[in-house]
Amino acid sequence: MSDSDAALVARTLAGDLDAYAQLISRYRDTLGRYASYMVGNREDAQEVMQDSFFRAYRSLGDCRQPERFGAWLFRIVVNRCRTVQRRLSRDRQFTGELPSEVPANGDATSSLEWGEEISRALASLRPHYREAFLLRYVEGLEYDEMAKVTGANQPALRMRVKRASDQLRELLRDIHAS
């Protein structure tokens, strides 16, 4: 049976770096999915995750609820994604290249094409819309959790989700029509 987040945080604070390695391994892929879709390419997503883990380690004493380490770390990841995304926007390097996972079932080629279509559409959304859409529908957060993670209030988040959904639907329709 694996240790709880709280136990691993306590061991890390006591100087056990192996315990922190377990936390990294536990959250690398789950939060990495959000980072991948948010910044639009694997290389920058990996930079986001590495940087987030490093910052989280340095600030671990600020983690008031170690049993909710994942939620606390998620806030750091969201902020790092915003920073990297702003840099990418300035550099005009946002590509919308997305994780190229081969599906376990079904037609791999068509599924990959469909995945690329979605990523292109997602990448063309405004960052705040993309963020809200991913948090709501991909990460499954409730609106109060989204408010804590993003710092935005719930009416604004509901509107961003709605606008993102509308725009994504139009974009996917255009892709299929072309």
Added chain:
Amino acid sequence: MPADHSHELQDETLRRAVAELRRPVALDPEIDAATLRRIRTQAPRPPGQPWWRSGRAAVTLAAGVLLVLFLRAPASEHMMNGARPVELRLVAPAGSRVVVVGDFNDWDPAATPLRPTGEPGVWKVELRLKPGRYHYTFLVDQRQWVRDPSEPPVPLTDFGTPMSVLTVS
């Protein structure tokens, strides 16, 4: 397992897209080793204390503020490129605070407050917007959504919020 809210989406294509996006993603496990190397070289001591209790807190904070100011300056200039002045007005005699939220400020109620014009109950704000089409609405006293009567309405959203659409040419 994260909650699945995709039942809120009425469009089948969107639901399929969400199902695709919820597939697991595997990043390079090398991230783990790289992070630990960085910790060993740059932060070798256990993170026992909150950073703000350290003696370097004030310096770090000041540097952060300067960095934010530095980063924001060119962004603001960039936003002005090609933007046109647009004045929005609303008559809200009973309101004590009026803000506008829309596509231009990511629906952030803290971003764009209106100020009283001096005429009784009349509020205004001047925006600089690039050419485009923007959905927006006013929020009076953080509870009442009021669409701009001087611009065309858009159909009610799923959330029942009245909105207007503004075209900047």
